Amino acid sequence: MDTPASLHNKRIGCIGCGNMGGAILGGLAGRPGLHLFGYNRTPKRLEPLLAKGVKPVADIPGLVAASDIVIIGVKPYLVAETLQAALPALRPESVVISIAAGVTLRDLREVVQNRCHVVRVMPNTPALVGSGVFAIEEDPQLPQPVLGMVLDLFSLIGQPIVLPEKKFNPFMALVGCGPAYVFHFMDALAEAGVTMGFTRQEAIDLVTQLFLGSARLAAVPGSHPAILREQVCSPAGVTIAAMNHLDRTAVRGHIIDAVLAAHAKS
Ligand SMILES: NC(=O)c1ccc[n+]([C@@H]2O[C@H](COP(=O)([O-])OP(=O)(O)OC[C@H]3O[C@@H](n4cnc5c(N)ncnc54)[C@H](OP(=O)(O)O)[C@@H]3O)[C@@H](O)[C@H]2O)c1
Structure with missing residues (x-):
């Protein structure tokens, strides 16, 4: 530009x-x-x-x-x-x-x-x-x-x-603090990669590409994250098993609560 x-x-x-x-x-x-x-x-x-x-x-x-x-x-x-x-x-x-x-x-x-x-x-x-x-x-x-x-x-x-002004603190909790949430998730995924045998660098590189590619897909006009997620989850497949685990352990609720905790402190 x-x-x-x-x-x-x-x-x-x-x-x-x-x-x-x-x-x-x-x-x-x-x-x-x-x-x-x-x-x-x-x-x-x-x-x-x-x-x-x-x-x-x-x-x-x-x-x-x-x-x-x-x-x-x-x-x-x-x-x-x-x-x-x-x-x-x-x-x-x-x-x-x-x-x-x-x-x-x-x-x-x-x-x-x-x-x-x-x-x-x-x-x-x-x-x-x-x-x-x-x-x-x-x-x-x-x-x-x-x-x-x-x-x-x-x-x-x-x-x-x-x-x-009324949307400023919500923006800070979601987007200002947001890179920390993303990096935390990336780090956890890299940790899983290392656990399965990738070197640390391989795992970080793979996870970084994963985020870049997923963000680009989500940025396509008309995309919706819930639909994109559904498209990855084949019936009786491996991804839905992972998603079930995330839901059973309330990861989604914890993510929402984390952002609300940041908002409460802002
Ligand atoms: N980090 C984020 O992701 C983020 C996101 C949104 C908003 N912000 C806002 O950005 C601001 C800075 O945060 P930060 O994370 O960048 O903090 P930071 O890394 O500590 O940077 C603040 C800098 O200000 C310098 N400083 C302090 N007093 C000074 C003075 N009198 N004259 C000149 N320089 C002085 C510090 O110098 P020293 O090197 O001597 O300590 C330090 O380098 C904050 O107001 C924060 O709310 C940050």
Whole structure:
């Protein structure tokens, strides 16, 4: 995908380049027409990003001054103090994007004192390979061109979707936390593969292809997971025996409860 016109020569900075901030900057790295900047409390953590062309900045005001779009990638409890430090360098045209779980638009507006645009985004880590899913909170105060630019930005590293505030925490529990559920399931399947005699690497490679292929099948328009599952389960076959075991041991209910537990904590 070409870099959209709304982002040509835009300067994108990230404060807090850990797992998620680093995944977003890393996913954007190498895009023609984008200038990327990073600031992290522990500079060593920036090194893999510098190798991809991200430029280091010495402090928070320096990063804000150098950027049109500022992504706040610190843990939620550090967002307010990070924005306080950013405040003097913010300009009316600056766009601050918070990816922090549980930090509301109201919280963000309060700290930045209406000095710039604020956007709340909930990402997930597949952003690193251009396949993230990003919820952008619906906000009547955000000018359309700014929303368009933010949608364009996240389209470069996955699929953005605009959601109302009430769906934000459910999105986080399902999709923000989701890669952990998927990797947990993949790891368990690989463990079964090793138990049956595959090497660890063979098992991981096979399971990874299994997920990639299954996800592509599920993404075909009109597909439905329940029907796809049914198609694999021949009468009196081996797959239905495995599915019966999963149902007897209530795996489906546990998966639902796990997501609801994440939601309850969000
Ligand atoms: N991880 C996910 O899958 C995920 C999904 C959705 C949303 N999020 C959100 O993403 C945010 C970051 O989470 P994470 O998992 O990426 O955490 P993380 O790996 O700990 O990254 C946070 C980074 O912020 C840096 N930092 C802390 N204070 C700083 C400061 N004052 N100035 C500059 N950098 C500072 C930390 O530096 P040090 O290296 O010194 O610790 C660390 O590298 C959170 O708000 C979280 O809610 C994460």
